[in-house]
Amino acid sequence: MEAYANALLYAIPFFLVLLGAEILYGSLVKKQTHNVMDSVSGISSGLSNIIKDSLGLGIVLVTYPFFLKYLALVDMKITWVVWIVAFVALDFASYWNHRLSHHINYFWNTHMIHHSSEEFNLACALRQPISNLLGFYAIFLIPAALLGIPNNVIAILAPVHLFAQFWYHTKHIGKLGWLEYVIVTPSQHRVHHAINPEYIDKNLSAIFCVWDRMFGTFQEELEDAPPQFGVLKPVNTWNPIIINFQHLWRLIKDAWRTKNYYDKLRIWFMPTGWRPADVKIKYPVEIITDVYNFNKYKTPTSISFQWYVISQMLACLGLILFMFFNYGQIGADGLLLYGAFVFFGIYGYTTLMDGHPSGIWIEVFRGLAGIALILYTGDWFGVDSYISWGSLLVGTYFLSTILGGIYFGLKEKKLIEAI
Structure with missing residues (x-):
């Protein structure tokens, strides 16, 4: 690894x-x-x-x-x-x-x-x-x-x-x-x-x-059929963690809800998109039928918030690059904890991107946890051995995450409510 x-x-x-x-x-x-x-x-x-x-x-x-x-x-x-x-x-x-x-x-x-x-x-x-x-x-x-x-x-x-x-x-x-x-x-x-x-x-x-x-699976791109992108069951979220398990969650719910025991088993191995008949009728799922006329997912955002999420993404990238650079010294247990902070970071700011109120609490909790870890260990996974003020920089990042999560969480919520 x-x-x-x-x-x-x-x-x-x-x-x-x-x-x-x-x-x-x-x-x-x-x-x-x-x-x-x-x-x-x-x-x-x-x-x-x-x-x-x-x-x-x-x-x-x-x-x-x-x-x-x-x-x-x-x-x-x-x-x-x-x-x-x-x-x-x-x-x-x-x-x-x-x-x-x-x-x-x-x-x-x-x-x-x-x-x-x-x-x-x-x-x-x-x-x-x-x-x-x-x-x-x-x-x-x-x-x-x-x-x-x-x-x-x-x-x-x-x-x-x-x-x-x-x-x-x-x-x-x-x-x-x-x-x-x-x-x-x-x-x-x-x-x-x-x-x-x-x-x-x-x-x-x-x-x-x-x-x-x-x-037999080749198809040339046709001039009279410009490609339209996405999935037929739109994900309607910016959060990649949610997207990763969205289809699986639908399968679990369908397997639980269907009355047919055979369908509970075969749903996992049927062709993509297949659903039990009883569940399909009772619990319909949004499906795009007109690929040239559908509303792409978007959330109203300010320019300042766009720059904020870009900075959050780049900060997570910086944390990952340091993890790779210091991979051997961090150790197995440390790597799992380190990875958890990055995962929660991605989950937090992309939840804010969706305008979901839980994004504020996720960012506040992660920021406080990061600052607490630095205060407890006196370092951020050995960064101070390379840059004397490294842990101070990371601590400042976590503080900005707390403040940014609260500020933009409330600001973007008002922007959404105004539409």
Whole structure:
């Protein structure tokens, strides 16, 4: 996990530079694809995901080394050919894992966060799950295990394969000629994120689009059907923690409410969106029927509040970067506590973004807890060994969180009530 944290220490700034470049380009050409609240929500989702992954939270049901040990037909030496074969095997596994996520109710919960934005930009790429608590991805790597591809090759290529999917989440790049027949492009991925009937569950490949063409899930972007983005059951929140478990909560409620015991069991494994007949009638859920005419989720906000949530997001990012930098020294127990502060931070300011009154109390509690921890330990997880006034800076941040939570919580509430 420490190696993964070190990789993210360099990858995160790179992603943010590209994201900043997209925002700047959109402003220059007067075709902005970002809005503050949506992008903050998307980036915050990415922050929660990397905290979860870097802390190793979850249960791994089966590992790749296990399959490699018992299924390998040959013992492959590491050559350049092995690296290529391994990358293709990863891409093949990604296609089928992705397809499963789009077609089975339970697994859609772990992927819905990625589709939850009603915009399409690089911030969407950062909408990654924290609800994938059961690790079973290795099952899709059985072909790689049969070929005897070494575990360290897979471990190195896996984050590379994931990071390589970042760039094509943009509306600023059109079709790319002959590359459309080789790799996944922005045009193809716009189709994938669209909720137009002709685009649903299409273009599931990660890097090479050959899998979609081979298995019948390819769809070209059509000029007379501009992609509309989001999910058919709109999330109606900026809070990425809530979005991560929203679909799962609906499944739990439907399984509890239905009178049919068979439906209580099969709801988890039915096609995405399926609901028991009795529950569907008695407890209807909002579904978008006209994709070209629906109201995107938005909350009335002042410019000052937008800058406040941006500053809160950047503060959480700074805390994460320090955690990665000092990962080994903080220790296992400290990392869990540290991660909890960041998680609550993300939950707090995105709850304020929704205009929910509980956001004030969450921010006040977190701020007081952070200040209390600094006073009790005399430091903030060793930051003073690098910067003598580091814990004072972090304490000031927590104080500003308390004051900002109260001020903006009450101010934005009045703004909402005035509409």
